[in-house]
Amino acid sequence: MRMVSVKRGVSQNLGFAIAVLLLLALYLTYNMMHPRGFSSAVAIQNSNETVAIAFVAMAQTLPVLLGGLDLSVGAVMTLTNCVASEFLHGSPAQILLGMGLTLLTGTLFGLMNGCIVVYGRIQPIIATLATGAIAIGLALLIRPEPGGNVDGDLGWALTNSVWDFADTYGLAQGGDAWWLRPFADIPVPFLLVVFVAIVVWVPFRRSVTGRTVYAIGSAEGAAYMSGLPINRAKIAAFTLGGFLAACGGLYLAIQTSSGNADIQQAGAYTLNSIAAVVLGGTSLLGGTGGAIGSLVGAMILRVISFYFRILDIDPLLQPLIEGLVLLAAVSFGAFRTLRVKNQLDLFR
Amino acid sequence: MTEAIVEYRGISKFFAGIRALEGVDFKCRPGSIHAILGENGAGKSTMIKIMSGVLQPDEGTILLEGGPVTFPSPQAANDAGIVCMFQELSLVPDLSVADNISISHPPRRFGLIDRRAQVRRAEDLLARVRCEDIDPNALVRELSLSRRQMVEIAKALGRDPKVLILDEATSALTTRDVQTVYDLLGDLRDKGVASLFISHRMHEVDALCDTLSVFRNGQHIETFAKGERSEGEIVRLMIGRDVEAQFPPKPPLPPAGLREPPLLSVKGLKWGKRLNGVDLAVGRGEIVGLGGLDGQGQKELLLALFGVLRDVEGDVLIGNAKGIPSSPAAAKSAATRLALVPEDRKTEGLMLGMSIADNLLAASFANISSGPFINPKKARAEISAGISKLQIKAGSPADPVMTLSGGNQQKVVIAKWLMIDPDVILLNDPTRGIDVGTKQEIYKLMRSLANDGKAILFYSSDYAELIGCCDRVSVLYAGRVVSEQEGDAISEESLVAASLNIGIEAA
Numbered sequence: 139m140r141m142v143s144v145k146r147g148v149s150q151n152l153g154f155a156i157a158v159l160l161l162l163a164l165y166l167t168y169n170m171m172h173p174r175g176f177s178s179a180v181a182i183q184n185s186n187e188t189v190a191i192a193f194v195a196m197a198q199t200l201p202v203l204l205g206g207l208d209l210s211v212g213a214v215m216t217l218t219n220c221v222a223s224e225f226l227h228g229s230p231a232q233i234l235l236g237m238g239l240t241l242l243t244g245t246l247f248g249l250m251n252g253c254i255v256v257y258g259r260i261q262p263i264i265a266t267l268a269t270g271a272i273a274i275g276l277a278l279l280i281r282p283e284p285g286g287n288v289d290g291d292l293g294w295a296l297t298n299s300v301w302d303f304a305d306t307y308g309l310a311q312g313g314d315a316w317w318l319r320p321f322a323d324i325p326v327p328f329l330l331v332v333f334v335a336i337v338v339w340v341p342f343r344r345s346v347t348g349r350t351v352y353a354i355g356s357a358e359g360a361a362y363m364s365g366l367p368i369n370r371a372k373i374a375a376f377t378l379g380g381f382l383a384a385c386g387g388l389y390l391a392i393q394t395s396s397g398n399a400d401i402q403q404a405g406a407y408t409l410n411s412i413a414a415v416v417l418g419g420t421s422l423l424g425g426t427g428g429a430i431g432s433l434v435g436a437m438i439l440r441v442i443s444f445y446f447r448i449l450d451i452d453p454l455l456q457p458l459i460e461g462l463v464l465l466a467a468v469s470f471g472a473f474r475t476l477r478v479k480n481q482l483d484l485f486r
Numbered sequence: 487m488t489e490a491i492v493e494y495r496g497i498s499k500f501f502a503g504i505r506a507l508e509g510v511d512f513k514c515r516p517g518s519i520h521a522i523l524g525e526n527g528a529g530k531s532t533m534i535k536i537m538s539g540v541l542q543p544d545e546g547t548i549l550l551e552g553g554p555v556t557f558p559s560p561q562a563a564n565d566a567g568i569v570c571m572f573q574e575l576s577l578v579p580d581l582s583v584a585d586n587i588s589i590s591h592p593p594r595r596f597g598l599i600d601r602r603a604q605v606r607r608a609e610d611l612l613a614r615v616r617c618e619d620i621d622p623n624a625l626v627r628e629l630s631l632s633r634r635q636m637v638e639i640a641k642a643l644g645r646d647p648k649v650l651i652l653d654e655a656t657s658a659l660t661t662r663d664v665q666t667v668y669d670l671l672g673d674l675r676d677k678g679v680a681s682l683f684i685s686h687r688m689h690e691v692d693a694l695c696d697t698l699s700v701f702r703n704g705q706h707i708e709t710f711a712k713g714e715r716s717e718g719e720i721v722r723l724m725i726g727r728d729v730e731a732q733f734p735p736k737p738p739l740p741p742a743g744l745r746e747p748p749l750l751s752v753k754g755l756k757w758g759k760r761l762n763g764v765d766l767a768v769g770r771g772e773i774v775g776l777g778g779l780d781g782q783g784q785k786e787l788l789l790a791l792f793g794v795l796r797d798v799e800g801d802v803l804i805g806n807a808k809g810i811p812s813s814p815a816a817a818k819s820a821a822t823r824l825a826l827v828p829e830d831r832k833t834e835g836l837m838l839g840m841s842i843a844d845n846l847l848a849a850s851f852a853n854i855s856s857g858p859f860i861n862p863k864k865a866r867a868e869i870s871a872g873i874s875k876l877q878i879k880a881g882s883p884a885d886p887v888m889t890l891s892g893g894n895q896q897k898v899v900i901a902k903w904l905m906i907d908p909d910v911i912l913l914n915d916p917t918r919g920i921d922v923g924t925k926q927e928i929y930k931l932m933r934s935l936a937n938d939g940k941a942i943l944f945y946s947s948d949y950a951e952l953i954g955c956c957d958r959v960s961v962l963y964a965g966r967v968v969s970e971q972e973g974d975a976i977s978e979e980s981l982v983a984a985s986l987n988i989g990i991e992a993a
Contacts (some may be wrong), residue, residue: 344599344601353589356581357579363560363570364641366561425578480786
């Protein structure tokens, strides 16, 4: 019975299972080849570089599950990055307020996207192409030049290990409490991503609204006929996407101590988020997959780029090799077609 | 007469100025099973869609238990206890059976969906429809059409309906499941539920319903209790004219010795676990039926012959060519051309959003092209020939095919394939969910095609059709032909007995 349900779980989430295996293989190999592999320092550096794309990929997952694409996720991240770079300083209360304001900005932007898609009846891809440009425009108004003022302690505490976090804020006897020791070496950024995934994504997936998002992507007509709240679910999906993109922007500000309205960076994040979503086993047709998969997909993309540091490869080759790896990875999904006996199943 | 649970007063509905319903007064009582009869386009679907909140009436009022109501959405109708099972299933393929059954009001714990309770609930409801074999954790996309319909029924039951609407809900069910549904509807009637039952199968209506209402041209013609009208009278009410014999006459069978070699012959056809050595032959001018219970390999057999399935084993001779075509493209362009009218016209038969004209031409571009370009003159000629040959009732060939009624959509599918002038025609339940008038036209067309020398292989889930249309019937059981019947030997008893794989003597 147990075996049957495990087998079913894997076969129903084949893309996700492949992504997890690929990530494990790539990251273990990377650590073995790295001179300081399996150390806290390497893990901290790696997770710092992964957080922003991980959040943006999770943000992209929601519109993709609906069967659409959100071309504004990178831009919303950039906008919130610039907002955060203005407010993350002063007293702890002020900093918390600034964080709230940053997340609220992204959430409201997502809400706006959702309303445009639902009430304006505009396809997500074109609606977000426009709103993405608006977000970049706002970001440039806020921060015409890169820069900003972000609390230094905060930056240090959130971008290092758990011990450093406790040490900075004098918690748990400055990080030396016995109960903290097993966790002391875990990177804080990694915990942040996992925390958001568990606190935001998992409940969402198990709510009626979340399930409606899947139902819309799978068969919108059937979802409507079943009396599901279609409009609410679409708006919720884009709003949550905006929130997650804002998490990415907030972290980027903390990590770099600045805001930067970089158009190219915004575009690159958007495209990478789509790649990460697909790598993580979410279908671009909608209805199957999930944000945890996209998280894994984002990690895979990043691990590939880490290899360029330890292997002596010309950095100019990086885009070429990333493209080939992406193609190879998504081709795994195509293997199933070799086993299909009824060719009509290929079109379902 | 007890008070009506749902009452229509002067309901009208127009689409782009064309009337779909006009001044309909209609009542249905609690504790009854009420059949809604009518040809396609008679307004049944519109009437049902208004009741279930999909459409809003342009005029008139709906009363629910005596009080006026409006249903702006299916959700509102559901909340009022009106549950509709549509012909186009309302299941979400990528979610599990349990998810689908409790889709809009799942059991919750701490505000989140309680998956275990949901699976238990699904198990209970599936047990009520005697489908314990369906795993609540399976994805709906993994189920066959008949299993999906049973899930749909379980889902509807779970909503505790006061009014249950079944729109062609039994069209794909196996005989056993149909019996289950009959029993269920009986139970619900005894509990005071009103069921509205739309079906094109008269014997189902006869077996099940206590009240019948006939619709024609958007108007409610008459409501009467079962038994007050004969079948012939009902059919006359539905179509507004007398009908001639339901099936066209069959030509006499040639004596066994004088038969030509068959155009299509199949020996020992095997595919996976679904086909286990099918032997079959169809000659020119013959209509050969495929009988048996649902899911015994009939559909797979047709798909295999049309080149859709991979790794098919066995000896197949089509005309003078050995072997199975490698793809539908090869099947339709071989020396002996094949055509397949598929099971699901909405996904496999038609491109719903494209025009009637484009759909008609979809299989025969080779015939109407000059070099790489479509010759518009030839195309127009072919389109109007196709429309007039099958008497497709369409405003303009440029209209999207989805604006047509089900029967006319099926005619488009058939006309599309006739354009390649096929030698062997494979039909997969071509009359499913279409009205009596169109069914008769299709029967006539099949016979006239056979008289023109085509070989026709015809799968139907309706025994009456097999008996009325076919020269010979091969009954499949577990992927093999277990019985072949000819001419007058084809009878309901013998078909049922063969379907269950029992000897006629035993039956």
